[in-house]
Amino acid sequence: MARMKFICDAExxxxxxxxxxxxxxxxxxPWGVNRRRLVTVxxxxxxxxxxxxxxxxxxxxxxxxxxxxxxxxxxxxxxVLHDKDLCIGCGYCFYACPFGAPQFPxxxxxxxxxxxxxxxxxxxxxxxxxxxxxxxxYGRNRLAEGKLPACAEMCSTKxxxxxxxxxxxxIYKTRVSRRGKGEEVWGWxxxxxxxTEKITGDAKGGTKA
Amino acid sequence: xxxxxxxxxGVAATALLAxxxxxxxxxxxxxxxxxxxxxERPYDGKTFGxxxxxxxxxLAERNRGQNEYLRTEPAKK
Numbered sequence: 001m002a003r004m005k006f007i008c009d010a011e012x013x014x015x016x017x018x019x020x021x022x023x024x025x026x027x028x029x030p031w032g033v034n035r036r037r038l039v040t041v042x043x044x045x046x047x048x049x050x051x052x053x054x055x056x057x058x059x060x061x062x063x064x065x066x067x068x069x070x071x072x073x074x075x076x077x078x079x080v081l082h083d084k085d086l087c088i089g090c091g092y093c094f095y096a097c098p099f100g101a102p103q104f105p106x107x108x109x110x111x112x113x114x115x116x117x118x119x120x121x122x123x124x125x126x127x128x129x130x131x132x133x134x135x136x137x138y139g140r141n142r143l144a145e146g147k148l149p150a151c152a153e154m155c156s157t158k159x160x161x162x163x164x165x166x167x168x169x170x171i172y173k174t175r176v177s178r179r180g181k182g183e184e185v186w187g188w189x190x191x192x193x194x195x196t197e198k199i200t201g202d203a204k205g206g207t208k209a
Numbered sequence: 210x211x212x213x214x215x216x217x218x219g220v221a222a223t224a225l226l227a228x229x230x231x232x233x234x235x236x237x238x239x240x241x242x243x244x245x246x247x248x249e250r251p252y253d254g255k256t257f258g259x260x261x262x263x264x265x266x267x268l269a270e271r272n273r274g275q276n277e278y279l280r281t282e283p284a285k286k
Contacts, residue, residue: 064241067241070242071245072243073248075250076250083243085246124248126246128249129249130254141251144251145256147268148268148272152275153275161275163275168275171272178278
């Protein structure tokens with residue numbers, strides 16, 4: 001299995017916020033914390049596009065590089081997770097992240113920040129799989145149940161794809177070859193390295209441009 | 210005496226100015242190592258019983274569910 005990634009198809013996203021709601025509900029995310037959110041450009045004008053944004057689980061994650069307490073780790077599947085027992089809520093990861101993924105709950109008065117919270121790719125954290133402790137700190141561990149992230153599985157238009165790189169790029173290539181446009185994948189070059197912003201070609205022999 | 214003092218001041222000022230142009234290397238000198246608790250693998254535990262292939266099969270099934278072309282068009286025989 002290749003590494004896990006997200007693709008958001010801007011041609012298909014209808015800004016329904018189903019992914020945002022699914023994530024909130026699945027993990028009982030508190031008020032003020034949005035692990036996933038929708039960004040709309042050219043709102044109300046021709047060419048309007050919406051994109052669902054969360055942690056992209058970058059290949060070379062800047063949050064990992066700047067963390068002063070080294071609380072981040074990467075799983076075998078390429079998912080970037082963190083240990084909340086170590087996090088000191090300094091906010092460095094928030095400044096480093098190009099997607100604004102790290103979120104901080106308001107833990108008290110005077111803007112005091114709590115421990116960082118972000119998308120876990122529905123893979124929980126460093127606690128025993130599917131335990132109450134894991135759920136309380138990181139939310140549900142769907143991956144350990146053999147399921148994909150709730151946001152992607154809930155997406156009504158299948159604009160948001162999640163899963164193993166080879167599978168989701170194959171699905172995306174089929175779409176691009178059928179509709180003949182929209183090969184740009186938002187955020188891919190930033191998250192997974194230069195030269196992967198477009199996925200073109202047919203499903204069988206497509207190339208990454 | 211005055212001349213020596215002026216020369217020394219000049220040298221010191223030049224060194225200070227040149228020092229301002231030096232670029233300090235910002236790359237980390239040490240490898241970042243995760244300092245937290247060890248995590249379990251997703252297929253560890255009673256659901257998949259440490260069977261990676263079974264877990265991958267379950268995920269592949271879910272992945273196929275994301276491709277609506279497979280649902281709307283019958284498979285070619």
